[in-house]
Amino acid sequence: MATAAVAPRPAPRAVRIERVGGLDYDVLDALLGFAIRRAQLAIQGSFTEATRGMDTTPPRFTALVVIGANPGLSQTVLGKVLGIARSGAMQLTDWFEERALVERRKSPNDARAWGLHLTAKGEKITARLKERVFAQEQQWTAHLSPRERSELLRLLAKLTG
Amino acid sequence: MATAAVAPRPAPRAVRIERVGGLDYDVLDALLGFAIRRAQLAIQGSFTEATRGMDTTPPRFTALVVIGANPGLSQTVLGKVLGIARSGAMQLTDWFEERALVERRKSPNDARAWGLHLTAKGEKITARLKERVFAQEQQWTAHLSPRERSELLRLLAKLTG
DNA sequence: TATTGTTATACTCTATAACTATA
DNA sequence: TATAGTTATAGAGTATAACAATA
16 A cells, blocks of 8 residues: 655654642642643653654554454454544554554455454564563653552552453 | 634543453553553543533643642743643633633733733632542542552652652 | 444644744 | 744644445
8 A cells, every 4th residue: 555655753752741840739739630641641751762763652552562462353443442433443554554564354254344463574563662662661660669560550450440 | 812702612522441351452451551541541531521511621620720829820831731832832821811711911020921810710610620520530539449549649649750 | 224444524732933022 | 042922834643424335
């Protein structure tokens, strides 16, 4: 499908919300929602730094991992995993296919659906991404003891059911 | 500035990432980044439900609270609190001013800058939003014991430094 | 009828860059 | 020179709605 080389977009700047000194944050400091939002922006910044030059984003990473672990996945299910509409999952799949990371194959069970599969190149890149993302988590959670880290993971899982 | 009544946009659907049954999430389950992303989407969904009809979003809520607690705040500082560019803080301020929630007043110290202030209407709406958001947090964190909730808050704060 | 993938379209949020007026 | 606000423009990400093929 790719008719021309696609120029990788410039790396997005790492968003870092700094706490503004001398400012009254009022109720925000007591709200879990705000704390999670801050954490999300911070980790997204770390992710961007850790994967710089690899032209990826958190949803792309998630998609590659899930397709890798579930070969033959449909686009509809991919959308559900990511929490986006089918049309978005399709565009994402197009993006991967243009770069030869993912392949669409006819589903054996359902003639309407595609089954998604990583290509050899996709496997390699996914493996490299996993390494980087793990290293980044290591670094990002360096402030926490292993016990705190797993407790945080447990509490977040409990929260989202 | 408002020349015509502004139609409130339709309430955005509450995004809810459901865990897809029978799917292998591979390394994602061990990554704090993914857990936080899930939590962020979930709480954003709850926020949307809790404030339905009030035409707000998490950044808007944050802005109103911070302006309320720090009268005379400049747009530049507002942008820093939210982690967005100055131009974005300006558009947000325009949006508030069109709805008569926030007022720009000349800063006494710096003729270049505006000082932002809540109007009486803005105060009232901010107070109502705080109530709803608190009630939502209460409900959202019902799975957690008070100890777990404060531990989660502590760990997130430690994480983002 | 319902669902999969697709196309077309639109909108929100945010960024960057250049401009102005002050500092 | 640097900074606050502004303007213009652009892009990513995602949504909705309608359609064809298949279930």
